[in-house]
Amino acid sequence: MKKSFISRYFENKSGEALRKTITPDWRTTEGHLKLLNIPRNINSVLEVGCGIGRLLKELNKDIPVCVGIDASKDMIREGLEYCANTNIKLYKCDGEGDIPIDMNTKFDCAFSIITFQHIPNTDTVKKYITGMYERLNTNGILKFQVLKNDEFPEKDLWSFHPIDILNEHLQKIGAQNINIEETHRWVFFTCEK
Numbered sequence: 001m002k003k004s005f006i007s008r009y010f011e012n013k014s015g016e017a018l019r020k021t022i023t024p025d026w027r028t029t030e031g032h033l034k035l036l037n038i039p040r041n042i043n044s045v046l047e048v049g050c051g052i053g054r055l056l057k058e059l060n061k062d063i064p065v066c067v068g069i070d071a072s073k074d075m076i077r078e079g080l081e082y083c084a085n086t087n088i089k090l091y092k093c094d095g096e097g098d099i100p101i102d103m104n105t106k107f108d109c110a111f112s113i114i115t116f117q118h119i120p121n122t123d124t125v126k127k128y129i130t131g132m133y134e135r136l137n138t139n140g141i142l143k144f145q146v147l148k149n150d151e152f153p154e155k156d157l158w159s160f161h162p163i164d165i166l167n168e169h170l171q172k173i174g175a176q177n178i179n180i181e182e183t184h185r186w187v188f189f190t191c192e193k
Contacts, residue, residue, distance in 0.1 A: 032113050033058060035188065036143055042108035046135060048099070048128050048144075049115025052079035056088050067107070071095030095119075097127025099135065107135055111143040117158040125161050126169045133173050136193040142175065143190045148182055163187055 032055060038045065040062040047056055050068025052075055060066045060083075067089045070076055079090045091100050110132035116125045125146075133142055150160035163180065166189065170178050175191035182188075 036111055036113055038109055044107040046107040046110040048112040048132060051075050053083040053088055053090055057083055060086050060088055069093040069099060097124045099131035106137045108137055109141045110136055113145045116146050120159045122161045130173055138193060140193045145186050145188050148185055148187050
C-alpha cells in the first residue's frame with residue numbers, strides 16, 4: 001500500500017523545513033499560475049489542495065475572496081502564518097473528498113493543481129470535483145489538473161486517474177463547455193457551471 005504523500009512529506013514538519021518541502025518560490029508559483037490562467041477579474045476563488053496558500057496569496061492581490069482547503073494540518077497551520085496579513089481563509093479537510101465550506105458559499109472559480117495525483121482513489125477525486133462544482137456561481141469556472149497517463153517514475157507516491165472517467169463525471173454533474181488540454185505530462189480540465 002502506498003504511504004500517504006501527506007504523511008511522507010508534510011506531517012510533523014514546520015516553518016522553513018515545511019516551506020522548503022513545497023518549494024514556495026516565485027518561479028514555481030508563477031509557473032503554476034500561468035498554467036491555470038485564472039481570470040483576475042473575478043471576485044472569489046476556492047482552491048483544493050492549497051498547501052500554505054502560496055497561489056492564493058498571489059491571486060488575492062486581484063481577487064478579494066480567496067479560500068483554500070488542504071488535508072495536511074501542518075500545511076494549514078503554516079498557511080495561517082504565511083497568509084496572516086491577508087483576508088485569505090484556509091481550512092483543513094478530511095482528505096476523503098469533503099469540502100468543509102457551507103454549500104451556500106459560492107465562488108466564481110474553483111481550482112486544484114498539483115494535488116489530485118496525490119490522491120490514490122479516483123472516487124475521492126470525483127467527490128472533490130463534484131464539491132468544487134457545486135460551490136460555483138452560475139457561469140463559474142472549474143479548473144483542475146491530473147497526470148496524462150500512468151507512465152511516470154513516481155508510481156510509489158503518485159496516482160493516475162483516467163481522463164475518460166473524469167470527463168464522463170464532469171458531464172454527469174452537468175458541467176458545460178468542457179475543455180481538456182494535454183501537455184507534456186499533465187492534462188488540464190476547464191469547464192463552466
